[in-house]
Amino acid sequence: MSELKNDRFLRALLKEPVDYTPVWMMRQAGRYLPEYKATRAQAGDFMSLCMNKDLACEVTIQPLERFDLDAAILFSDILTIPDAMGLGLYFEAGEGPRFKKEVRTEADVDAIPVPDPVKDLGYVMDAVKTIRSELNGRVPLIGFSGSPWTLATYMIEGGSSKDFRHIKAMMYSQPEVLHKLMDKLAESVTLYLNEQIRSGAQAVQIFDTWGGALSGPMYQAFSLDYMKKIADGLIREYDGRKVPVIMFTKNGGQWLESMADAGADALGLDWTTDIADARHRVGDKVALQGNMDPSVLYAPADTIRAEVSRILEGYGSGTGHVFNLGHGIHQFVNPDHAKIFVDAVHELSAPYHK
């Protein structure tokens, strides 16, 4: 593999010195880019795009051509694992992801296989290899997976949910059945991320989109403990280089102290958490990634720069900060505003690294 030319992102995750704060954007390959929409139209539907390694590579690299980003992230879906388990992932316009089969009973849980990441998810590994080769050392490549809790919400509800009725009913009525499912998911995610690492991913992020819907004790028992189990099973050094692990629980700002003990190198923050408080609370245990409200990108340049400045000042001096949005970039954002954002992070962060 070719030499990594920009390792700012990996260094910041490991709390090593950097010249300025690295930045990437969740969902940086996405519908706000006309070139993405063109490639997606060529692919057909969303999953066909994920399954075509050349087109997945193309959309992964598109935002790097426009913006001075410090990392690329594999273009894929968070629900590839349940799909590989045979649940039949599909997308309905305006409805988000759906599954043909739902998991509702202990028999359903028992019937679920742990997917073989090479045999059953080879298309993801092909995309990772293609992107890594195409990046040619330009920036590091991030691999990712949904968290066990987040995957389980979709599998049990059959799609998106507002109140998580079925999974919470199972959690409170048959916790042992849900634990059995979570064990399978944690094992599946571990195998999946390790294979991404062997295929070329240089850091991995676990997306816990729905952990914030839980009470503290339930978050610990059904989401965080399984992310910790994954972190404990991941390859942490590969090809002579450390492979940092990022955990991101949306609406998880109240649990940062526990998250900092779960084995991640870095925690993702959404915009509801004050990054100065967060740094104080996690101390030297982990790096932090975040945390501008993606909606700030609707604002004029001055406001975007002021918000970047506020967050940089909140984090303060020294390494351990990767700038990001607090959630994925919105589809209606003007790409020129994303450029203003990325450039502002680099320009305004230099003084904090002297």
Next chain:
Amino acid sequence: MSELKNDRFLRALLKEPVDYTPVWMMRQAGRYLPEYKATRAQAGDFMSLCMNKDLACEVTIQPLERFDLDAAILFSDILTIPDAMGLGLYFEAGEGPRFKKEVRTEADVDAIPVPDPVKDLGYVMDAVKTIRSELNGRVPLIGFSGSPWTLATYMIEGGSSKDFRHIKAMMYSQPEVLHKLMDKLAESVTLYLNEQIRSGAQAVQIFDTWGGALSGPMYQAFSLDYMKKIADGLIREYDGRKVPVIMFTKNGGQWLESMADAGADALGLDWTTDIADARHRVGDKVALQGNMDPSVLYAPADTIRAEVSRILEGYGSGTGHVFNLGHGIHQFVNPDHAKIFVDAVHELSAPYHK
């Protein structure tokens, strides 16, 4: 007006001694009750039920007939104010509330009137008077309103939203226009709640369903500051009795210290916040209301009782706790489980009030 026979709820909100922890449930008059569904079918659509004082009174009292609740809450909608502003509230099946007119420009904001609570919202006051009279001192009656920020999200988005695209674009691009709208809303809510108090409401709750979608500084500037303005303008004593004010921001657990300084007597907590931490953080400034996950009501009796017990223990000894769910009761809950919950609060809380 007749003597109040059970003032446990009002006393706990004011941190006065009680014999056991009072309890009520957000959305306690609702679709989980077959008798509610029957009355609603009689009324026709949801707003017709709100606008019929006798039927609104009937559904308000229904849960009191089943459960040993310590308060009744006015049956109404949080969006009555924007409807009275002429935006045309309607409900689409499965879609939630919608408005015929959206507020998107400064001209739209300027055109909005501050509703006269007697002339434009008289149906709400009629319901309050009818319910208060029908309650006949059995338990106190809670009045309520949506918070200015929450009302504004629906008015600007035109309905429910996932990412609050339009209101956040306005907030970050034209903050002065949004402040103008928030001023009108704060004035409208103050007039509305004061008229509810004069009509018979003995406590009021401000529901800030969507404040948790903001960053800390924006929550302070666009949600909390306006709730404080309302609290400052409310009638705090009426008919010889204090009228407590409850503020509830869903997903607001990170901002309890600021909320405790905003003039409320009590803060509502959703289930993501640990109530022991919350009590420690707010000190003696306010009472706390909450905070069981409504999904616990899907569980068997033992689990419900264990969760009630955990929360009571978390709050600890002494007054200042009103038990509630962390959000509205779900429509698919078995009413018998709600009874187990209410009875458990009374039974298990006595030792904390010795």
